[in-house]
Amino acid sequence: MTDLDETDRRILELLAADGRRPYSDIADDVGLSAPAVSDRVAALEASGVIDRFTVDIDRSQLREGAHVLVDLSVPPGNVDEVRESVGAADAVEHVFVTASGDVTCSARLPIEDVRAWVGDVVGTDAITDFDVTLLESADWRPSVGGAEFALACDECGNTVTSEGETARIGGSRYHFCCSSCQARFEERYERLDADA
Template structure:
């Protein structure tokens, strides 16, 4: 898997703002050709970084529904069944499983009668209990930054932090954790190149 470079990150940022943005417009932003942008996006999909282009519908605005988060405390051995059943409930937007086995469900309902909604798909006998919170607002963080990726130094393998540096070597961007690793890499690269010449 090839490391992400600054152009990849910029493409991801542009797509996170508008997934329908034309390749030509992205190409103008990143100084590439549209086919080069297409190739990079295809590679990001192959690597599993982009898992699809989705539609984000605000269900609350469609029918004046009620947004909730339901915390389902499954009995031992029933977590998988509760999780799977929660995925099938009407109005579900997200389902999460915590390390403690609790299942969190973010959903939008036509009314606040959550018990009948839960009973429509989840076996309540599989639960120790549940708690529901009515939401007054929800937001979703859109966008990415370089800190969302754990890049590794190409010399020592350490995670690159804010003090990291990059260098372009033969058209490829290399990431280093510090200037010392960058110097070691460039020195080694030049000595090998001279040996070939």
């Protein structure tokens, strides 16, 4: 596995700002040709750094209501259930789980119906309390600047460094922190494949 250089990081920054930016525009910015940028993006996809290209919809343009931040106090056993319920709700733009285990979301809701919305989406038994903050404005700008990219070993979950291994097994690409993890993974894969 190779480390990302400054050109890779700049390409990621430009794509994070606009995933539909033409490779020719990126090439002008980073001093490469458009085919060279295309090759780098393909390599970033193949290595797992880029998972997919998505659309970030500004839901405020699609529905009425006030933009609010809803903080849900959640008992430890309910965090995943509440996060999934909130994340599936149509009005929700972003969902976060805090270090203390609370679930926070930004949503566009009719302000007079927030209590009813929380009851419908989450249920009052799944949370201990909630707070609502009315937002004047919101802006979502994902950034890769200063971020360290690290892949997780597909066998043990440890960070894959430049000394790690990458292998194509069964048509998929996998990353490993060391050759022994790769060997264990391949051995288990072959056993499961033989049993199938």
